[in-house]
Amino acid sequence: MKLGIDPAAIHALAAWFRDHGRPYHFRRHPTPYSVWILEVMSQQTQIARAEERHRRWLERFPDIRTLAAAGEEEVLREWEGLGYYSRARNIHRAACQVMDAGGEMPTTRDGLLSLPGIGAYTAASIASIVHGEPVAAVDANVRRVLRRVFAAPDLADGRIETLLAGAFEHEPAGVINEALMELGEQLCRKTRPRCLECPLAEGCLACRSGRTELERQKPGSGRTRLSIAVACLRCRGRYLVEEAPQGELWAGLWRFPCRIIGQEEDPEAVVRQLGAERGLRLGSLQPLGGKYTGGHTRYSIHLLPYCGSARRALRAGGAGDWIDPREDGGRTFPTLFRRLLEALPVKDRKD
DNA sequence: GAGGCGTGGAC
């Protein structure tokens, strides 16, 4: 029970972080803007992946002004592949909000909390790392580490914040916050923690009792299997794409006409139906080669794409656009559909 | 407060 109080453990943690912290490029020149983007990118996303994209993002949108001046479409497109797209929409909204308020980001945790997409963790992280505010950034790593140290599987975030407040008198909050996160990633992992190398092992109740498996997993977190028939319909070398409506998977992103189908349904027939509903006459359809499977938040998805030529039998009334697969017009596609788009035949044949 | 939101890495 000394972590929040024992200065020696705090110093050991900080020392471990100085020696073993990874040399991520984002740690080189932390600015309010770059830390903000990094923290949002890393929400529910492994840090190594966020780091790659963070670099690219800063080249595209080097500051808040540039970001706010861009359209949401551009911002979403830069985010493509990272998932949880509301994060990108919120980043853009927040940038506009900051510019409207004079162009300076809030510097305190409470101020940061007023921005969309910035919650308890992200606000504390930015405030502590950039501005030295002594507040705890409690993420899944910090939670796991502290719960183990105190052998308290139900230790609440509020309690964790209080415990860490004591630590911030001995080492900077930004250092402790990052150190705990990295400790959780490198040593205090969910399975097979490496206690022998851990700077907190001496005072860790879980380690001392040999009971490190404190995690309780939620039941019923399995994914539902979903098969989706996809219509890749070509007309004069262009393919029909549509924006997914609210309430459907990938809402607000672009995709081919598609429909979730049951086990016994014939995907080809569904594709014909999709075409007919849009006033299209279809030629022969061919299944597109390759496997298009992937995950969604709560689904395991299998795309069944059919490719074919189409003619507009009626006047086009659909909400979709016909696009050249090589020029998507800056539209954002879910990863699975992006892969489809890239696999499409581009040759300009009769249709 | 539970459920929804994407994707790829680690076993």
Added chain:
DNA sequence: TGTCCAAGCCT
């Protein structure tokens, strides 16, 4: 060719 889950947030 499966399961679990990341530097969470919003409604």
